[in-house]
Amino acid sequence: MRLEQLEVFVATARCGSISAAARKLGISRPAASAAVKSLEQELDVALLLKGNQGVHLTPAGQLVLEKAAGALALIDEMRNYGRADIKNSVSICSTPLLSLYLTRNIFLPFKKRHPHFDIVISNTYLTDVVRQLETRASCMAVTLTSLGLNIVESAKKLGCEIIPLYTDERKLFMGARHPLAAREYLTAEDLSRLNIALYSTDQEQVSRQYLPYFAGSYRVSNRSDMLDLVVRNEAVFIHPAIQCRHDLRVIKGDVVEKRLRLDSIKHEVPVVAIRLPELTVAERLFWQYLIVNFAKKL
Incomplete structure (x- = not known):
């Protein structure tokens, strides 16, 4: 036929x-x-x-x-799908480390298939994800959903579609030569002898709940400074593990991850993709590629 x-x-x-x-x-x-x-x-x-x-x-x-x-x-x-000569742009927001993963494993392969598409990935604080969608600054987002920010609930009110991608786990990252680096996991007693590195911005939400367990803290403006402290064994930091594994210093083995034994804190981190209810042909095509391929390189 x-x-x-x-x-x-x-x-x-x-x-x-x-x-x-x-x-x-x-x-x-x-x-x-x-x-x-x-x-x-x-x-x-x-x-x-x-x-x-x-x-x-x-x-x-x-x-x-x-x-x-x-x-x-x-x-x-x-x-x-192959036309969209005018509306061939796609805007997506995500947190910094997720953006790094998206760029390497979603954006670049998709761009090779569709070189005429204009894709913008914006680094966004967790507290700004819903605002990005509400103002149409981004048509979709990839974000974690914990910390009581009600991201999923707020997105549903906008009529957004929400697809679970995977569940990450927060772990502690320390220098590979740290005296505690051989431990399988760290306890509250171990943390009481360590300093934690935090982002200086008020938007920092992840590590604040762990702060009372540590001896002290360092405030830094970016991840590079944070990792410098970690490699020199002056501080540790806590982050969703799978996301952080794609950082170059973790890949090289300068930084290692450790499980935490803290019964009062839930370490699971659900990660979801969110999209606006109405998408262009180009945006739908990118969304479908994202959902199908996101977890393949985790």
Whole structure:
């Protein structure tokens, strides 16, 4: 069965005659007639009845028309994926380490497939994720959802679709040469002898709940300064483990991760993808690629 057969059959049914369908499609009448006839032979059923007033659908023809029209509409939609010459931009927001993972494992492979797409990944504080979606600054987000920020609840009020991606676990990261680096896990007593590195911004939410367990803290403005302290064994930091494994210093082995034994704190970190209810063709295509491929490189 060929696409041309379906196109001619649907056009004939809608135009009411083979001649009119041929004119609409820009082909000869014999070619249109042959396409319909070959489709009937392939399906082994009569689809059209000829009369003085043109052609009419048989009961089988009516059923085939519904399916054929739906198939052609789907094909036309898929063709549009490659067009979008104007609305081919995609904006997505995420936290810094998730943005790093998105860039390497989603953005770059997708960009190779669709070089005409303009994709912007913005680093966003957790407290600003919903605002990014609400103001349409971003059409989708990848974010963790814990810490009592009600991100999922607020996104649902906007009519957003929310897809769980995976569940991370917060772990402690310390220098590979730290005296406690050989431990399988660390207890509250261990933490009481350590300093924790925190981001200086008021938006920092992750490590504050762990702060009372530590001897002291360092306030830094960026992850690079934080990791410098960790590598020199002057401080440790706490972060969702899978996200942090994609940092270069962790990959090189300068920094190692440790489980925490703190019964009063839940270390699980659900990570979700959120999208606005209405997306362009380009945005839908990127969303589908994101959902299918996100967890493959974790």
